[in-house]
Each structure stands twice: as structure tokens, then as C-alpha cells.
Amino acid sequence: MNLHEYQARTLLKAAGIPMLDGDVASTPTEAETIARRLGGKVVIKAQVHSGGRGKAGGVKLARNAAEALDHATEILGMEIKGLTVHKVLVVPAADIAGESYLGLIMDRESQRPVFMVSSAGGVDIEEVAAKTPEKILRLPVDPTYGLLPHQALALGFALYRDFTQVKAAARIMEQLYSVFTANGCSLAEINPLVTTPAGQVLALDAKIVIDDNELFWRPDLGLMRDDSAEEPSEAAARRANLSFIKLEGNVGCVVNGAGLAMATMDLVKYYGGEPANFLDIGGSSSPEKVINALKIITADPSVKAILFNIFGGITRTDDVANGIVAATRQFKVKVPIVIRLTGTNEAEAIRILEGVGMPALSDMDEAVQRVVQLARKAA
Amino acid sequence: MSIFVDRNTRLVVQGITGREGAFHARQMLEYGTAVFAGVTPGKGGQKFENRVPVFNTVADAVAETRANCAIIYVPPMAAAGAIFEAVDAGIPLVVCITEGIPVMHMSRVMPFVRSRGARLIGPNCPGLITPGESKVGIIPGNICSPGRVGLVSRSGTLTYEVVNQLTRNGIGQSTCVGIGGDPIIGTNFIDCLAAFQDDPATEAIVMIGEIGGTDEQQAAAFVKERVTKPVIGFIAGQTAPKGRRMGHAGAIISGSSGTAEEKLSAFERAGIDIMRRPADVVALLEKRLGALSKS
Numbered sequence: 266m267n268l269h270e271y272q273a274r275t276l277l278k279a280a281g282i283p284m285l286d287g288d289v290a291s292t293p294t295e296a297e298t299i300a301r302r303l304g305g306k307v308v309i310k311a312q313v314h315s316g317g318r319g320k321a322g323g324v325k326l327a328r329n330a331a332e333a334l335d336h337a338t339e340i341l342g343m344e345i346k347g348l349t350v351h352k353v354l355v356v357p358a359a360d361i362a363g364e365s366y367l368g369l370i371m372d373r374e375s376q377r378p379v380f381m382v383s384s385a386g387g388v389d390i391e392e393v394a395a396k397t398p399e400k401i402l403r404l405p406v407d408p409t410y411g412l413l414p415h416q417a418l419a420l421g422f423a424l425y426r427d428f429t430q431v432k433a434a435a436r437i438m439e440q441l442y443s444v445f446t447a448n449g450c451s452l453a454e455i456n457p458l459v460t461t462p463a464g465q466v467l468a469l470d471a472k473i474v475i476d477d478n479e480l481f482w483r484p485d486l487g488l489m490r491d492d493s494a495e496e497p498s499e500a501a502a503r504r505a506n507l508s509f510i511k512l513e514g515n516v517g518c519v520v521n522g523a524g525l526a527m528a529t530m531d532l533v534k535y536y537g538g539e540p541a542n543f544l545d546i547g548g549s550s551s552p553e554k555v556i557n558a559l560k561i562i563t564a565d566p567s568v569k570a571i572l573f574n575i576f577g578g579i580t581r582t583d584d585v586a587n588g589i590v591a592a593t594r595q596f597k598v599k600v601p602i603v604i605r606l607t608g609t610n611e612a613e614a615i616r617i618l619e620g621v622g623m624p625a626l627s628d629m630d631e632a633v634q635r636v637v638q639l640a641r642k643a644a
Numbered sequence: 645m646s647i648f649v650d651r652n653t654r655l656v657v658q659g660i661t662g663r664e665g666a667f668h669a670r671q672m673l674e675y676g677t678a679v680f681a682g683v684t685p686g687k688g689g690q691k692f693e694n695r696v697p698v699f700n701t702v703a704d705a706v707a708e709t710r711a712n713c714a715i716i717y718v719p720p721m722a723a724a725g726a727i728f729e730a731v732d733a734g735i736p737l738v739v740c741i742t743e744g745i746p747v748m749h750m751s752r753v754m755p756f757v758r759s760r761g762a763r764l765i766g767p768n769c770p771g772l773i774t775p776g777e778s779k780v781g782i783i784p785g786n787i788c789s790p791g792r793v794g795l796v797s798r799s800g801t802l803t804y805e806v807v808n809q810l811t812r813n814g815i816g817q818s819t820c821v822g823i824g825g826d827p828i829i830g831t832n833f834i835d836c837l838a839a840f841q842d843d844p845a846t847e848a849i850v851m852i853g854e855i856g857g858t859d860e861q862q863a864a865a866f867v868k869e870r871v872t873k874p875v876i877g878f879i880a881g882q883t884a885p886k887g888r889r890m891g892h893a894g895a896i897i898s899g900s901s902g903t904a905e906e907k908l909s910a911f912e913r914a915g916i917d918i919m920r921r922p923a924d925v926v927a928l929l930e931k932r933l934g935a936l937s938k939s
Contacts (some may be wrong), residue, residue, distance in 0.1 A: 316892075366892070368892065368893035369893070370893040371747050371748070371751060371827060371828070373827045373828065373857050373858075373859070374858070376750070376751055376754045376828045377751050377754075377755075378751065381893060390892050391892050394892070407755065408748070408751045408752050408755075409752065409755055446748065449746055449747075449748050451747060451827070452893050454892065454893055456892065476746055476747050476748065478720065478744045478745060478746040478747065479746045479748070481720065481721070481744065482721055510885065512885060520801075521801055522799060522800045522801030522802060523799065523825065523854075524797070524798065524799020524800065524801065524802035524803075524825070524852070524854055524880045525799065525800075525801040525802040525804075525805055525880075527802075527854065527855070527880035527881040527882075527883075527884055528802050528805070528878075528880040528921075528922055530881075530883045530884070531880065531881070531882045531883050531921070532921050532922075533883075534882070534883045535920065535921055540883060543884065548743070548800075576801040576804045576805055576808075577784075578770065578782055578783070578784050578800065578801060578804055579664075579782055580801075607808070608784060608787075608804065609784065629805060629922065629923070630921070630923050
């Protein structure tokens, strides 16, 4: 789960990481009020779950409260990479003497949290990483012991010469590590970490991604989820416990298992079609899940045909068949459905579907070819 | 021969009285897996299906039954604890089916597993099967058949699809391993490739990957260097959209975007035959192995 910058700031501030004052606004007048309270120049920053906000025009400098109102009016409601801006963060414009990069990520390869710091911070950090990887210090942390004091200092020395700044940075490392572990993060990033002309070390921007698997036992973190920042059909699918991503094509796909779902999309494309979505109904698929899946897919007017591809392992194919029958009784599905199912309780599933005149195929390639053909005919 | 599990595998099922655990314990017994014990704290002394003794702890189960492999079907919040327990009891091979374990938990589990010299398969995986000998996990036994092709995969149902293609076309398997799709897993592609390379009963290897991460690229480099047996590869997610990525750390640490193209070209460079679709596995194997592949 991605957090907005303003939410990430709350977590970092609570841990004691030095940041500028600032607040979040949903309307231009709110932004104006915050700007007036802060006084002086402020920056208006779009709060969307996407990188490249600045390049998309979602970050603007305002010299005073009146300009803050104008910029907020412009930014609120704008689209950045397909996401609508519903909130802006208003923060004082900082005087910057130097920019660094500071990231902490759960690394697949070393299987532990890894710090990455570089004194070459800012928006082009990936270019730095690609061209001059030696400018980035990586430090894996053994989670059994946590970030040790000498490691935190080493990270500080990698960024600064001035010992006061080194110590300030080391403290920020420790605070960031505690935010990371206390909130089950998979990513916590401060970019840039700046020094002011007065020598203070400050976190200017923050990104936090929380491991979705933590949310089950940390409902407090789940409260930070912003449904309005997601594609509406994707938010609906998540509430129905389905894993769903909307795409541009016209072949709706309902599959069990993420790998098979991706392979199904690939095969749709292989036979000349375009998938309308990725949808994984998961392992134990009750008939309700199938009904919800069909509701979400048929709500998309560009879908011209629907493919079920179910390989029953834990999933009982008769559950899926019952779901399809129940769904088509509940609401009229106007587009053709092609069903491929095989595996657990397959004979029963075929009997259920034949009872309502829906034939089931057992071969994946055959099913995909048929659904692509049907979608093409309808388009 | 086979890798990791065979007819000498003596299994203890953690969570045997739970819904999932009980269902799959029955399936494994039916398949012929040597299920020696079950563990559910507080239910020690009971008998599962009137034949498998249930213990309060894995240590008790090991002391009584000399179990040498554990499978875990416990809920996500208790799963990391269950892995610690199995390893602490001296079990050398632990298979964790549970989906949804926080990655932070796994980052604490893995140093412990390694320090004890144990092997973990999973989590969030379908387990493994040596057809005709031992099924440890949830891979449907009826789609597998004994033979000489080793299969390793990050996926669950996609594995079944490919195994099914093999069996329907008369190509048997030495061992099929689902390594799991989580960011931190106990056994990766390279571990399995090395084991298949060393297994005299395996003549060819099928490797099924996905987009994301760099495991497949590293596996490809390993194949080029160390694997002399034919390897057939597939990458799911070739048409997946590029995500709206947050932050830079992911790209910095892996130096990669984890795309299908990147993985496929790594396969090509390593001389791995590429399946464009799951059904291609049959023709590619037959080409590389000829009639030998038939069991």
C-alpha cells in the first residue's frame, strides 16, 4: 500500500525526523489558509501515488498566499499519469545548500533491509545509480540486531564532512529504521535529504510503501488507504478480495492464480487479442467471488467477451461453475462467456454448466482462441 | 532419484487439525506420502484420521517419529513462528504453503534458517512433488507422472498448467518444485537448478518465471555457467502493464526493471529455449530430448 507524501511525513515526524512545517489541503482556500499561516514562499505539491509529479506540473512554487490559491486551483483536479489529484501538500519553500538521497528498502536478494545513501541526491538519483553506482553506499542491516550505532554513523559520514551534520544524519538513519520496522514498510525513502545554509539537516520529501501483508494485523495502517487515489474498479475489486488491474483491451479475463492469470493475458495477446484486465480470484474461490468478479468486469463497457480460465487445485471448479450460474441469474451478462476449467471436481462443474446450456472447454489454447474470435466479431 | 523429497521423506504436518491442513493432509495420505505426524498446540495425544498421531510441538513429533520434513499450513500471523519451531526442532527441510506472511517476518526467519543449515521452500508456494513417491504440499497429484523432467516455478496454478501439458503428452517429471512468489523465499531458482543438475534422474529442466525482480536473470547466468542439461524457460507477464512506480530504491538496488523482455533476453543469452506459451513446453522438450523424454 502506497502512502501519500503527507501521510509519510506524519510517520517520520512522529519518529522525530526533522521536517519543515506544513499541512495538507483538499480545496484551494484551505491551501491559501495554510500558506498564510506558514508565511513567505510555499511549495504546493500534488498528492498522488506516482513518481514524476514535478515534471508533470504537479509541484509549484508560490511567492505568497494568493499565488498558493492560484496554484492549488490549478493542481487540484489535474491528472498525473491517469490519477486525479484530490489533495495538495503545502510546505514552506526551503533554502537548500545541498541535496542527498536516503532510501531504505526490503531487498529480495540479501533478504534484509538495505540502506542506500548518496550525497548526489535529487530527482536524477536513478541516473546516478546507473552511471556512477560507486556514488551510492549500500548497507544491509541484519534485522536480528537492527541498525547498529557504528553503521548509522558510517551512513552519516558517507553524506557529510561536518561532524554535527554526520551525527544529525546518523540520528535520522536510526529514526527512519524504526519507522520502517514499526510500520512494516517495504520502502521508506527521503529524497531529498537537504542541508540548509544554516547547516541544519532536513527531510524535504518522503515516500513510504507498506507491505500489504502487514495490513491484516495492523488495521490502524489500513486507515491511511486512500480509495479515491485508485482506479474505482480496482478499489472495488480489492474490497471484494480480488486482485484486479484494469487494462485497455476488450477481452475480460477471470483466472485463478497470478501466474496463470498473466500467462492467460499473454496468450490472449499471442492469438491477436487484447486483454481488458488482470484478475486473480485467488485460491479458495467461493461462488461469491466469481459473482463479484463478473460484476466488476461487465461494468467495463469496452469488454466484448469474457474468458474464465480455471485450473482447480485448492480452487474447486464446481464452486466457480456455481458462481457463474448464480451471477448470470442475478444480472444479465450481455457479452459472450467462454469457460475453460480443469482440475478439482471438474466433472461436477461441467454437469452444472451444461445444465444451463454453457459448454466448458478443457484446453487453454482452444478457449483463448475462441474468446479472441468472439471479441473481434463483437468489436 | 529426485530432488528434496522422495520415498524416504517422513513428514510432519504443522496445523494438521486446521481446515487447510486437514484437507491437504488427507490428500497427501491418499497420494501415499509418508505422513508420520501432525502438530497442533493443545491437541497433543489426538489421532488424525485415526492413524496419524498429533503432537503439541514439532520437537515432540521429531522425538517420537524421527520426522525429517515439515509442511506448514498455519495462518499468516503464526507462520513465521512455525518455521522457527520446525528449524529449531532440527528438521532439515521445511515447506511453507502459507500466503500473506509479512516480509519483515521473513527477513528475521531466513538468517535463522541458514544458521541451522536447514532448507526452507516457500512461503506462499504450492510445495513440491516427486511423482509416485512423495507429495509435500498442494500440487494435485493426479496431473503428475513419474519421469525425467525437473520443473521449478514461481507460480502455483501456472505450474499445474505446464505439468498437465507434460503428463498429457507422456512426459513424466522427476520432481516439481513451486518456490513461491514472495519477495523473500527460502529456496530460489538457482538452488533448484543446481539440485536438478546434480540429480542423475533429471534429464531436462523446465523453469517458469514471472515479471518482477532479478531472480530469473541470475538463474540464467547460473545456467550458462553450470548447467549442462537442456533448460526450457517461460516468463509470465509479457503483456503486463508497466506499474506506476513509487520511489527510486527498487530500481537502484536491483539495477533492473524486472521486465519480461529483460528476462527473456537473459534466457536467450544463456541458451535457454523459450516457451512463448505454456503448450510449447512439449515440442521444445521433445526437440531437445527426443524419445528419451518419454518415461
